[in-house]
Amino acid sequence: MSQPTVVRPYGDTTGDGMVQVSFTLPVPHDKRAEGAALQLAGKMGLAPALLVHARAVGPAHTFFIVYGSVSHLVDLAQVQVVERDHPLLTPKEVNAAIRERLRRPLVVVGACIGTDAHTVGIDAILNIKGFAGEKGLEYYSEVRVVNLGAQVLVPELVERAREEQADAVLVSQVVTQRDAHISNTTQMAAAFREAYPAGQVPLLVVGGPRFEEGSAGQLGVDRIFGRGTTPGEVASYLVHALVENGRSSA
Structure with a gap:
């Protein structure tokens, strides 16, 4: 039917x-x-x-x-969604891809920026305990995670990302009053592009329940993940964007 x-x-x-x-x-x-x-x-x-x-x-x-x-x-027929254009990898496959192609640990810096103190989302992706039965990125042997926690100012995030030579920056935004998640994200994206030479900006990934997944380009980031995103989905995307496509800060 x-x-x-x-x-x-x-x-x-x-x-x-x-x-x-x-x-x-x-x-x-x-x-x-x-x-x-x-x-x-x-x-x-x-x-x-x-x-x-x-x-x-x-x-x-x-x-x-x-x-x-x-x-x-x-x-x-008029519904537009962001479809995953890469395979969903197991932790073993993620580690193997990073080890064989990047030949060094993949560095991820994560934080909740601005006044956002809700770390549940970022912790679900980064912490080893993970989410929905999946281990977080700390579990991956070839991923080095720097979790800055909550209420991180954008200049502090940029500075730490440079110090750690981050390949990717993951930001969680739960507070949405007066579109705070939108203004924080655009401010963050602009700050990174001002601080880094062209073509050397870390991969900017944002997650939160109120983002529209198709608005990444409008907000100046590389990818947006919505509610229910699992660590495996994020890890697979990082491999796709940074390892397979050759976009790495190193």
């Missing part, structure tokens, strides 16, 4: 367009607040809209969950 190219959301029956959305309004919880939530749902295209949950969040805010049908269609 062939897959349709145009689809609608599914709730109770195929193609009924039912979706559930949640949001907070800066108003106290009362009947007027509930009416405001339904008005917003209507303007979002939910018709009819059903208010299924409303709860006060302090004295001046209310959290809502609204359920309703939308008329919008999704054209699968």
Whole structure:
């Protein structure tokens, strides 16, 4: 059975367009607040809209969950995603590729920059304990990891990357208020390009749950990884970009 190219959301029956959305309004919880939530749902295209949950969040805010049908269609032919263009390697294959082709350890410097203190993401990729049943990059015998931790200033990251002669710089950004992850990333990319001669900038890799994977070029980095990324995926990319393609700072 062939897959349709145009689809609608599914709730109770195929193609009924039912979706559930949640949001907070800066108003106290009362009947007027509930009416405001339904008005917003209507303007979002939910018709009819059903208010299924409303709860006060302090004295001046209310959290809502609204359920309703939308008329919008999704054209699968127009969906753009970043596909992996290289094989997913085992730790043994990663180590062998680095040892045979690079002939020295691959140096990775990682950090959370700016005011971001959430190290769960960067630690999941770098620390030996890893994530999702996979060991982190510290487990790889041919990878030397320098984990700078949280709240690292961009100038400090650049300086340390130069000291360590980093092949790749991995940055995790979880805090997204006021698009802090976007401004931090663009600032970081610009700082590296200013500090390094053309063609010698380390591979710049950024990860976080709110990044659009296709926006790497726009932000000035080489690759963006989203939520659920495993250490093996990052290691395979580093081998592809730095070892197989010959892009190395050495």
